[in-house]
Amino acid sequence: MTTISSPMMPTDVRGGLHAPRVPPARRQLVSSAVLGMLIFIAVELMFFAGLISAFTIVKSSAVPGAWPPPGQPRLPLEVTGVNSLVLLASGALAWFAWRAFRSGAPAPRAARLQLGAAALGAAFVVVQSVEWTRLMGEGLTMRASTYGSFFYMIVGAHALHALAAIAALLWSWRRLTRGRLASSSFAAVLALWTFVVALWPVLYVLVYL
Amino acid sequence: MTTTTASHHADAHAAGHAHDDHEQSFFVKYLWSTDHKVIGFQYMITGLLMAMIGGYMAYGFRMQLAWPGEWIPGVGFLSSQQYNAYVTTHGTVMIFWFAMPVLIAAFGNWLIPLMIGCDDMAFPRINRLSYQVFLISAVVLIGSFFVDGGAFGGAWTAYPPLSAKATMNLSPLGSTMWVLAVALEFVAFLLGGINFITTAMNARAPGMKMMDIPIVVWMIVVASILFMVSVGPLVAGAAMLVLDQQLGTAFYDPSGGGDPILWQHLFWFFGHPEVYVVLLPAMGVCAEIITCNARKKFFGYKTLLYTVFATGIISFFVWAHHQFVAGIDPRMANVFTITTLIISIPIAEMIFLYIATLAGGQIRLNVPMLWALSFVAEFLLGGVTGIFLGASGSDIYFHDTYFVIAHFHYTFVPIAVIACFAGFTHWIPKMTGKMMNETLGKLHFWTTIVGFNLVFLPLFITGMWGDHRRIYNYDHFPDLSTQALQDLRIASTVGLLIMIAAQGFFVWNLIWTWKKGPAAGNNPWQGTTLEWSTTSPPGHGNFHPMPTVYRGPYEYSVPGAEADFLPQSQPPA
Numbered sequence: 001m002t003t004i005s006s007p008m009m010p011t012d013v014r015g016g017l018h019a020p021r022v023p024p025a026r027r028q029l030v031s032s033a034v035l036g037m038l039i040f041i042a043v044e045l046m047f048f049a050g051l052i053s054a055f056t057i058v059k060s061s062a063v064p065g066a067w068p069p070p071g072q073p074r075l076p077l078e079v080t081g082v083n084s085l086v087l088l089a090s091g092a093l094a095w096f097a098w099r100a101f102r103s104g105a106p107a108p109r110a111a112r113l114q115l116g117a118a119a120l121g122a123a124f125v126v127v128q129s130v131e132w133t134r135l136m137g138e139g140l141t142m143r144a145s146t147y148g149s150f151f152y153m154i155v156g157a158h159a160l161h162a163l164a165a166i167a168a169l170l171w172s173w174r175r176l177t178r179g180r181l182a183s184s185s186f187a188a189v190l191a192l193w194t195f196v197v198a199l200w201p202v203l204y205v206l207v208y209l
Numbered sequence: 210m211t212t213t214t215a216s217h218h219a220d221a222h223a224a225g226h227a228h229d230d231h232e233q234s235f236f237v238k239y240l241w242s243t244d245h246k247v248i249g250f251q252y253m254i255t256g257l258l259m260a261m262i263g264g265y266m267a268y269g270f271r272m273q274l275a276w277p278g279e280w281i282p283g284v285g286f287l288s289s290q291q292y293n294a295y296v297t298t299h300g301t302v303m304i305f306w307f308a309m310p311v312l313i314a315a316f317g318n319w320l321i322p323l324m325i326g327c328d329d330m331a332f333p334r335i336n337r338l339s340y341q342v343f344l345i346s347a348v349v350l351i352g353s354f355f356v357d358g359g360a361f362g363g364a365w366t367a368y369p370p371l372s373a374k375a376t377m378n379l380s381p382l383g384s385t386m387w388v389l390a391v392a393l394e395f396v397a398f399l400l401g402g403i404n405f406i407t408t409a410m411n412a413r414a415p416g417m418k419m420m421d422i423p424i425v426v427w428m429i430v431v432a433s434i435l436f437m438v439s440v441g442p443l444v445a446g447a448a449m450l451v452l453d454q455q456l457g458t459a460f461y462d463p464s465g466g467g468d469p470i471l472w473q474h475l476f477w478f479f480g481h482p483e484v485y486v487v488l489l490p491a492m493g494v495c496a497e498i499i500t501c502n503a504r505k506k507f508f509g510y511k512t513l514l515y516t517v518f519a520t521g522i523i524s525f526f527v528w529a530h531h532q533f534v535a536g537i538d539p540r541m542a543n544v545f546t547i548t549t550l551i552i553s554i555p556i557a558e559m560i561f562l563y564i565a566t567l568a569g570g571q572i573r574l575n576v577p578m579l580w581a582l583s584f585v586a587e588f589l590l591g592g593v594t595g596i597f598l599g600a601s602g603s604d605i606y607f608h609d610t611y612f613v614i615a616h617f618h619y620t621f622v623p624i625a626v627i628a629c630f631a632g633f634t635h636w637i638p639k640m641t642g643k644m645m646n647e648t649l650g651k652l653h654f655w656t657t658i659v660g661f662n663l664v665f666l667p668l669f670i671t672g673m674w675g676d677h678r679r680i681y682n683y684d685h686f687p688d689l690s691t692q693a694l695q696d697l698r699i700a701s702t703v704g705l706l707i708m709i710a711a712q713g714f715f716v717w718n719l720i721w722t723w724k725k726g727p728a729a730g731n732n733p734w735q736g737t738t739l740e741w742s743t744t745s746p747p748g749h750g751n752f753h754p755m756p757t758v759y760r761g762p763y764e765y766s767v768p769g770a771e772a773d774f775l776p777q778s779q780p781p782a
Contacts (some may be wrong), residue, residue, distance in 0.1 A: 050442025146466040
């Protein structure tokens, strides 16, 4: 089996004469956690770009007067508008938490702000789901029309991302309370949440208005 | 292993290195490892096994095409439904479960940390997760053969409505499992790609500047970026396709307000950059081998790099050349014809750089070099025939004929098979510490090349004669069942049999290498890049001590130097 294994080095090369003379100093523009998250966000951005372009194509090729389909409920502009403000406030809280964390403020303060961000984010998702159950009760389902299909597809995909990002916020909050959150991990979580928050106004304008 | 562990333990514990030196079970060491070399092997072995499955499918349907309706040894009678499933799975497996895992994941995992001089990937556990998700995706795909209705048979492009309506594709579960498997595979490569890019950007050895990174690492990084940027829309499209299949939505159904062409756009927006996702690592592998075996500095390193970036960008503006007959606006078709012809310029430039590297070199014709040179030659054939398909005027005639198949395989077989063997034979001495057999390697090379050309040269001709590609039994089509056409089909199938038999030499060579391959030493090919400066196989942590980089990656035959190569880690005199 040794042929395709990777046998460990004999111990003597680890220390003594062959000790590394150059400390393994490697240049990093941004930390690996943040870079990885930024690449992931780029992928997600293209994912939503795909959804939005599909939505735009189908919407613009609909017969005049057929979009939104007559006889189907209209999307709740006002409630969702207010709800959007809740999400934006959550994003702001996450940034305040980051500032508190960076400025060396007491750890509980950053943690409280981060928890607030997660709570507001959760409130956003809850209000969204309440609105969906109401819409589905009024007859706007995924199968009713492509209007409904795209609405649930795009907004639902965003809600799933929000849930995942809220989980990340809660994880970072727990680490913060124990004082064990690395700065790069915080930055990665913040980048993800900022993406989810900043994407929402775009989706709101495109899908709701 | 056991011989060293005793003394190992004492020292290791004393030094506080217990975590990476304790004895590991087989499971932990080979199946649950976070070591990039082991994960590279996992990808390589899985990829080669999947290639056998894909090759078996090709054997099944080529036999059916040569001798329609007859009993096929090892397959039996092939029904039309099975034929479609075989064709579809062959395409899917060869691209997503062979070309990508071998060229990007296996070579990426083997080479990136070794070539940039670090101990492992930036995110080792994400790397392990990547392979596990990939394995699950392969299981899901193969499992679709055993569910009710059988595997999906709507071609690897999965155009709706055929792929969206179970009443049409007759595989209600298989079609969804196909989409699911592809989506899982994308997740695996997403995780892998994040790792490759981050590692290459953040974990380079001290002294290694951007322009000191070996070409193959650059190529894998650019390919990963292309994959990342292009895959999102397809995942969105795939999610909509699954909803169409299982929930009865109408994203792609015009009767419900949807648009079937939408899928084609989403698919090919991914599908064309995907060609470059696998092409670039293959070209990178061959660049390393050619420059090493020509004993010359790579001609125009920076030119190549900028060319690659240009190719990557242009590759996002050519996708609709797959859709010239799908009813797109002819003015649009003109635009995409022009962009398609433009993208052949940087590719031609790359080929010229390879030739310029060869010119005046002291060429060693060892097995990896033979593979690499044949890659350049055969890929050129594939690229040149692509011009006919990229021009909308001639494509309207050639569309859906065997000409397309021949062109496609003249690009993809060099990428997936030839470059894979080139890289495999070049780096396996490093990864296992053993040399492969040159004679067996050359036999393998020549039989494979002869078989490959015999498979696909006839298909250019049948395609030009109008042979349609999606036909199960040509006996039902009098115009297409002439003796001349059938002879060419039989020639093609014989070529495939030669190509399959040729792999026997490869398996023989592997066993020979395993049993009595001579020790490779650290640097069997007198290479300059960092991986050749460590032991073969590299130990845990790769380098002891970690290297520092003092020079560019291809310092071969430097005037005034003692040896004809200067390793990157060699300090200036």
